[in-house]
Amino acid sequence: xxxxxxxxxxxxxxxxxxxxxxxxxxxxxxxxxxxxxxxxxxxxxxxxxxxxxxxxxxxxxxxxxxxxxxxxxxxxxxxxxxxxxxxxxxxxxxxxxxxxxxxxxxxxxxxxxxxxxxxxxxxxxxxxxxxxxxxxxxxxxxxxxxxxxxxxxxxxxxxxxxxxxxxxxxxxxxxxxxxxxxxxxxxxxxxxxxxxxxxxxxxxxxxxxxxxxxxxxxxxxxxxxxxxxxxxxxxxxxxxxxxxxxxxxxxxxxxxxxxxxxxxxxxxxxxxxxxxxxxxxxxxxxxxxxxxxxxxxxxxxxxxxxxxxxxxxxxxxxxxxxxxxxxxxxxxxxxx
Numbered sequence: 001x002x003x004x005x006x007x008x009x010x011x012x013x014x015x016x017x018x019x020x021x022x023x024x025x026x027x028x029x030x031x032x033x034x035x036x037x038x039x040x041x042x043x044x045x046x047x048x049x050x051x052x053x054x055x056x057x058x059x060x061x062x063x064x065x066x067x068x069x070x071x072x073x074x075x076x077x078x079x080x081x082x083x084x085x086x087x088x089x090x091x092x093x094x095x096x097x098x099x100x101x102x103x104x105x106x107x108x109x110x111x112x113x114x115x116x117x118x119x120x121x122x123x124x125x126x127x128x129x130x131x132x133x134x135x136x137x138x139x140x141x142x143x144x145x146x147x148x149x150x151x152x153x154x155x156x157x158x159x160x161x162x163x164x165x166x167x168x169x170x171x172x173x174x175x176x177x178x179x180x181x182x183x184x185x186x187x188x189x190x191x192x193x194x195x196x197x198x199x200x201x202x203x204x205x206x207x208x209x210x211x212x213x214x215x216x217x218x219x220x221x222x223x224x225x226x227x228x229x230x231x232x233x234x235x236x237x238x239x240x241x242x243x244x245x246x247x248x249x250x251x252x253x254x255x256x257x258x259x260x261x262x263x264x265x266x267x268x269x270x271x272x273x274x275x276x277x278x279x280x281x282x283x284x285x286x287x288x289x290x291x292x293x294x295x296x297x298x299x300x301x302x303x304x305x306x307x308x309x310x311x312x313x314x315x316x317x318x319x320x321x322x323x324x325x326x327x328x329x330x331x332x333x334x335x336x
Contacts (some may be wrong), residue, residue, distance in 0.1 A: 002140075003030075003033045003034070003171060004033065004034050004035075004036045004046070004233065005028060005029060005030055005033045005034070005035055005036065005075070006036050006038070006071055006072065006073040006074055006075075007024060007035050007036065007038070007073055007074070007075045007076075008038045008040065008068055008069070008073040008075070008077070008078070008082045009021060009031070009037065009038070009039050009040070009076075009077045009079065010040045010041075010059060010068075010076065010077065010078045010079060010105070011040070011041055011044050011059070011077075011078065011079030011080035011081065012037075012038075012039030012040060012041050012044075012052075012079070013039060013041030013042065013044040013045065013048070013055075014041065014079055014220075015186055015187065015188060015226065015274075016127075016183060016226060016229050016230070016233075017039065017041065017077070017079050018044075018045060018047075018048060018049075019226050019227075019229070020077065020230050020233050020234075021037055021039060021048070021049045021052055022037060022049055022292055023230050023234065023317070024037060024234075024327055025037070025049045025051070027051075029075065029172040029234060029237050029238055030238070032124045035051040036053075037049065037051075037053065037194070038052070038054075038055065038067055038068055038071065038150070038277065039052050039053065039054050039055065040051040040053075040054075040055040040057055040059070040064065040065070040080075041056070041057075041080070041189070042056065042058060042152055043056060044056070049119065051128075053226075053315065054226075055067075055068055057085070057097075059080040059097060059101045059102045059105075060096060060097060060100070060104075060136075062104050062108065065104070065105060065108055066108055069108050069112050070112070070113060071110075072120050072122070073122060074123065075122060075123045075124055075125070076109075076122050076124045076238050077125045077127075077232070077233060077237070078102070078105065078124060078126045078127065079098070079126065079127050080101070081097060081098050081127075081156075081157075082094050082097045082098055082124050082153075083153070083191055083192050083193035083194075084129075084131060084151060084154075084193050084194045084195060085192045085193055085194040085196075085278075085289065085290065086192040086193075087151070087152050087153040087156065088151055088152050088153060088194070088289060089144060089192075091152060093151060094152050094156055095152070096157060098153065098160070099155065099156045099159050099160060100154035101161065102126075102160045102301070103163060103219050106163055106164070106167050106173070107174075108123070108159035109167070109172060109173050110167060110172040110173075113171075113172045118171070121171065121172070121174055122173055122174065123173075123174045123175075123237055123241075124138060124164065124173045124174065124175040124176070125175075125176055125178065125182070125233055125236045125237050126160060126161070126164050126169075126175060126176070126177045126178070127177075127178060127180055127233075128157045128158075128160065128161055128177040128178060128179045128180070128249060129153070129154065129157045129179055129180060130179050130180070130181060130182070130251070130294050131145040131153050131154035131157060131221055131293060132149050132150055132154050132157050132158040132179060132249075132296045133145065133147055133148065133149065133159065133293075134147075134148040134149050134150035134154065134292055135150065135291075135294075137294055139296065140215055140297065140298045141251070141294050141296065141297045141298070142297075142298045142300070143251060143299065143301045144296070145243035147161070150292035151289060154256060154292075160177070160232075161177045161211065164176075164177050164248060164249075165177075165246065165247075165248040165249070168241075168248055169246065173302075174190065174240055174241055175241075176236050176239065176244065176248055176249055177248055177249040178232055178233070178236050178249075178250055178252055179249060179250060179251050179252060180224065180229060180232065180252060181222040181223050181224040181252060181254035181255075181309075182198055182221055182222060182224075183197045183199075183203045183223075183224060183226055183229050184196045184199045184202070184223045184224070184225065184316060185199045185203050185225070185226075185227040185316060185320035185324070186199040186203070186226065186320075187203070187226070187316065187320065187323075189196065193201045194286050194290060195290070195293075196220060197207070197211070197212065197213060197214055197215070197220075197286070198223065198262070200212065201211045201213050201259070201263065201266075201278050202262065202266055202317055204322065205266065205270070205274035205275070205277040205278060206266075206270060206317075206320070206321070206325055206329060206330070206333070207325070207326070207329060208275050208277070209277065210278075210279055211277055211278050211279065212279055212281045213259065213278050213279065213280045213281065214281055214282060214283035214286040214287065215259065215282070215283070215286060215287050215290055216259070216282075216287075217258065217259045217260040218258055218259070218260065219221065219258060219259050219265065219290055220256060220257065220258045220295040220296065220306065221256070221257070221258075221259075221290070221293065221295060222254045222255070222256050222294060222295065222296060222297055223254055223255045223256075223257065223310075223313065223316060224252065224253070224254040224255065224309045224310060224316070225310050225315070225319040225320070226308075226309075226319070226323070226324075227310075227318045227319050227323060228253075228254075228310050228319075229310065231307075231309075232252055234307045234308075235305075235306060235307055236250075238259045239305060239306075240288050243305060246294070250299070250301055250305070250307070251297050251299040251301070251302060252299055252302050252307055252309065253297075253299045253302055253307055253314050254297065254299075254304055254309050254310070255298035255306065255309065255311075255312055255315075255316060256295060256297070257312055257313045261313060262313055263275060263278065265312070265313040265317055266315040266317060268274075268314060269314060269317050269318065269333070270333055310329065321333060
């Protein structure tokens with residue numbers, strides 16, 4: 001009989017959480033085990049994995065969180081967050097959801113650790129962000145470049161990284177914070193993230209729809225596909241964190257490219273006609289937020305620890321076509 005590995009995904013109704021959950025159903029983290037999944041979020045799509053326990057709850061509500069942690073999952077993935085643009089627009093909500101709720105989560109894990117006599121010490125994989133960094137930037141950010149966020153979202157993520165490291169140092173949990181690149185191309189509808197246009201200018205044209213481009217084509221950014229994100233999360237869940245020392249946060253690999261290079265990759269994959277669907281509409285608010293974000297990394301620690309990402313932005317587009325584009329649209333591209 002196969003062993004059962006209890007896994008909790010907080011924010012499991014979102015795009016990356018759902019992709020991770022499906023991946024864990026198909027291939028558990030540990031060989032010869034079965035993943036027993038609990039997903040917590042405000043809601044879940046109809047295609048959420050069959051057999052996964054669903055908890056519909058606000059991450060700020062301590063009661064359902066305590067109930068989920070009472071099962072003492074061995075691995076906890078924490079995605080739940082207010083995205084960047086919304087966190088900037090709603091200061092109180094951003095700090096409540098992105099910071100205070102995470103503090104209460106850590107405290108609940110600590111109480112379970114104490115109640116177990118110290119035997120319960122789960123692996124906690126926290127999805128942080130490259131928004132923890134602020135300029136002025138070097139041409140390439142190495143692993144020694146210090147966090148100095150210039151947005152509320154980045155400040156909230158940086159604060160959570162520090163808390164996670166301290167709770168890990170005290171032995172209450174075994175945490176790792178992975179600073180995700182901007183995940184692109186995101187399937188589905190646009191969200192309120194300031195970075196949403198990076199996906200929109202690819203996703204909407206491939207689906208025959210107009211896309212708004214709120215920044216100049218010279219804007220450079222750091223990207224990874226949803227498939228790479230799932231790979232990062234799985235690898236982080238099984239990494240020997242003794243290799244991290246006291247530095248529990250990692251810059252992850254990705255693809256650095258300009259918006260113009262994104263558009264050229266789209267041209268290579270889908271032809272010239274789709275480019276006419278990209279409509280430049282400068283947005284000073286988004287331009288100001290994006291101007292404070294990092295552009296390129298040399299993630300040597302993560303690469304040495306075995307994290308891998310997409311080869312180039314064309315590969316990111318092809319991953320979207322393979323995994324998320326409607327079959328009839330993908331067929332149209334193949335026939336081009």
